Amino acid sequence: MTFHITRRDFLKSSAAASSLFLVSGCTADLQKPVWMESYVNPPEETLPSENFWFASTCRMCPAGCGVIAKVSNGRVRKLEGNPEHPLNRGRLCARGQAGLQELYHPDRVQQALKRSGDRSQDQWTPLSWEQAIGDLAAGLQDVDPDRVAFLTGYLPHYQSELVGRFMKGLGTQPPVIYDAQAAFDGRVTLAAASQRLFDTPALPVFDISQADVVFGFGADFLETWLSPVAYSQRYGDMRGQVGKRGYFAAFGPRLSMTAASADRWLPTPPGTEGLAALALGKIIVDEGLDRGGDAIDYQALYQDVDVDAIAEIVEIPVDELTQLARTFAAATQPVALPGGMLSGHANGLDAVKAVAALNMLVGAGEEGGMKLTPEPPSRDLRRAPVSSFADVQALTARMANGDVDTLFVLGANPVYELPAALGFADALASVKNVVVFATLMTETAQVADLILPAHTYLETWGYEFVDPGFGEMTVSAQQPVVQPLYDTRDPGDALLALANAMDGDVVKRLPWPNLVNFIQTRLTSLQLLDGNFTASDTDTFWAAWLQHGGWWSQEAAWTPPTPGEGFGKALAATPPRFAGDAGERPFHLIPIPSVIFGDGRHAGLPWLQEAPDPMTTASWDTWVEINPVTAQQLGVANNDLVTIAADGGEITAIVYLYHGIRPDAVAVPVGQGHEALGRWASQRGANVLSILAPQTDDASGQLAWLDTRVQVTKAEGRRVLPALESNLGVERFRQQSL
C-alpha cells in the first residue's frame, strides 16, 4: 500500500506546519513563538488581480471633486469620479483623469536634496528627512521670526491650516497665499464683491441646472473657473431639462471653449463685460421689469449708468441690449455669471458687482440661481483667504530689500507663474535660504537651497471644505490609495515634525503627533451634524468618512444672498485701463487659462501634453490665436512664428488663425514654456504669464492679468503646430518644408 498525497494536501499540511513553530535556542529570550507569514498571503487589502476602490479627493485643481481610485496589486490604475459625491456626481475632467501621472511621473523628486554648489549650478546632495528637519529646526531657532516668510498656492485645506499655524507659532506674518489659478478664478475679487454687497466674504455659486436663460460675463465655467466639473454637470442639466432648453449667451472678447457652447456670442471689447451687465440692468429698471423686491432702491443703484454711452463702448446697439435685457427679465429663472475673466481687469471689482446686481434685479435673493457658499460648521474648518497680488508685491519687495532670510514655498511656482516684471526671481537672490516642497522639479525648486520631496495627493491624507460649494455643505475626504513610492512626506507632516524639533511656541500651535491625528481633530464637529451617514463614535465616523469620500449635509446648505449696505451706493461704470501704450502696442493680450494644464502646473504630464486643445486641436506647443483679418494686416499665416512683445518682455509663438477672436486682441494659452517640470514639459513653447504687466485692480488688489497690451510682429521661420485639425488619417507625409 502506498501513501497517497495530493499536491493540494501537501501544500495544506506544510502551510499548517510552517505557520507556527517554536524556535529552540540556547537562551530563554529566544524561546518565544514566532509567526511565519506565508508569501501566498497578500498584504492587507490586496488580493492578486482583484480591484479595490478607495474614495478620495481630486487635487488637480482647488475645486475638491470626489474621486474613487481603482487599485490592483497595490498600485492605483485608474481614477473615476465618486458617484456619491455631491459636487461632481461621478464625473471627472481631463486633468482629474491624468492625476495618475502625477504619482507615477518618472522625474519625481524622490528624496530630500540640499544644494551643494551655488545657485547657478545644478548640483545636489541627497540627505535624510531627519537631517533635513534637524538642520531646518536648528536654522530657524536662531533667526528673527520676522525674517521668515512662507509663500503658498491655494493649498489643500488641511495644508493651508497647518502652514497658518506654523507661521503663527513662529510669531511672524501669515503666509502669502497666491497662485495663478486663484488669480484666474478671481477668488479675491469675488470675495471682495460679496463683502461689499452681501456683508460676507462667501463665494457666490450659481445654480444653472434649472435656468432658462444664462448670461456669462467672461465666465469660462466649463473649463477652469472655480469648479468646472460641477458647472459642467449643471450645464448638461440645463440643456436637457424636460420641456425646455436653457438659453446661454456669452459676453467676452474671445470665443472660448465655454462660449463655443453658447447659443450666442457677443464679442465685447476686453474689460467691458461688466459695463454690458450694467446697461442690461439699467434697461430692466427703466422698463420696470425688475422683480428684486423693495430691499434695494434700484433706481438709485443705476443712477450713474448711461445706456447710450455703454452701448458704444461694448459695441452692441441699444436695440440689441434692450432685446437682451427683456429676454433676461422675462425668464423664469435667469442667471448671470461673473466669471474669472472679469476679475482679470483693473475694473474687476466693479464688473463683478454689476453682474451680482443684475442677478438681484431679477429676484436672485429668493428663488433665483445665485447662492452663497455657507460658512463651515465650525471654526476648525475655516480657512485663510487668498492673498491679493498687492501682498505678493509686498513680499517681493521685502525679499529684494534683504529682509527675508528664509523663504518657504509650497504649492506654488512663483518663478514660473508671476510676471517677470515683478522681479521675484531677482529678489530670490537676496534670500539666504529658500526651502521648496516639490513633487516634480519646478522652476522655483531649481533655485532653492533645500528641496523637500512631497507626497502626491494619491499618497496622503487630507480634507477639503468645498468652496464654492454646490447645494450640500461638503467636506471632502482625502486618503492615500497607494503606499508612497519614494522617501517623500506630506508637507503638513513635515511641518509637524519641524515644529516638534523646535523649541518654543511653534509646537503649541502644532501639537499633533501626525497628520491623521490632526485631521481627526478637525472633523469632530461634523459628527454631531446630520449628514450622509451617522456615526456614534470617532472611529466609526472616520471609517465611514473614508468609505464615502467625505461628509456632506443632507439638505442644500447654500444660502440666498441678502442685500447689504453696499447696495445703497450707486454702481460705478468704470472703464477698463490697460498697461502699455495703445499706439506702440495695439493688441490686447488674452492669456487663456488652460482646460488642459490649468495654470501650467500640470504641463509635465504626457497625457495632458498630448490632449488636444478643444478649440485649436493643438498640443505640445504654444500658439497665438489671431483673427484672420488681423493676420492679413500683419502679413502672417498659419504656422508662421511671431514675436509678442509687451512692456514686460516678449515671447515667440506659432500663428493660428482663429475665427472667434476680436481683431484687436490676440490670445495665448497658459501652461507651456517651462524650464523645468520634468522631461515632457521642459523647454517647450512659451510662458505667456512671464510677459504680463504686474498691474492690479486697485479696489480688490487682484492681478489684472488681462490688461496687458502687446505688439505682434513676424519673426524668422515657421514651425508647424502639432494639431489634429486637417491632419488626421493613416499616414500623410508632409512636405519637409512645411
Next chain:
Amino acid sequence: MTETTHRWTMAIDLDRCTGCQACVVACHAENNVPVVGEDEVRMGRAMHWLHIERYWVGEYPNIQARFIPMMCQQCENAPCEPVCPVFATYHSQVEDLNIQVYNRCIGTRYCANNCPYIARTFNWFNPEFPEPLNEQLNPDVTVRKRGIMEKCTFCIQRIHDAEHVAEIEGRPVQDGDVQPACAQSCPTNAIVFGDLNDPNSRISQLAGSRRSSRLLEELGTEPSVIYLSGGDAHVS
C-alpha cells in the same frame, strides 16, 4: 460561446458636449493608449482612440464652433473588415462588435485606409512607459506593440466584466451596468451607452429621438454610434 443578445450602442448628445477632452484622457487611461509625442502628432500619427473634431460655422463675428467626438463607430457593415488579409479585424458574433485581434495583425493598414471615420490608429513605434509610469497601465487591457493597428473597442473589457458579474449574480445585464470610460467621465453626461435590444434602456429611448442621426449613413455602414444634434434656442 453563443451569439450575443445585446446590441451595444452609444449615443452622444452634441447639445451637451462642450469639447472639454475629459473623455479623451479617460480613454487614454483606461485603454493604455500610447502618447506619441510632438513630432508624431505633427505627422498626423496621434493615437487617440477617441478624438473631438471641431468645426467652425460662419465668420467673425457671427461665428460658432461645433464639437463632434469621434471614435470607431462599431459599424454593423464595417468597411474595415473585408479588407483585412489575416482576419485581424472582423465582426465578432459573440459580442456583435467590430474586433481587432492584436496578435493576428500584421500591419498592412488596409483597414485604416478603408475607414471613412478615420477612427483607426497605428503603432509606428513601440510605446514607451518609463518606470514607474508603467504602473498606470490597466491590467485588463493589452499593451500593443509596434506594427499593430488599434481602435476604440467600446471598452469591451468593461462589457465582459459586467457580463461576468451578472452571471455570478444569476441575473441579466441591466441597463447602466456597462459604462465605457468616456461615458463615465463625461462632465455633462453627454455620452450614454447601452443595449439597443432592451426597449426600456436609455439608449433605446434616445435612439428614437427626433434629434438622432448616424454619421455617413449613406455609405451603408450602419454605425452603432448615434449623434443627437444640438437643440434650438427657445428665445432669441
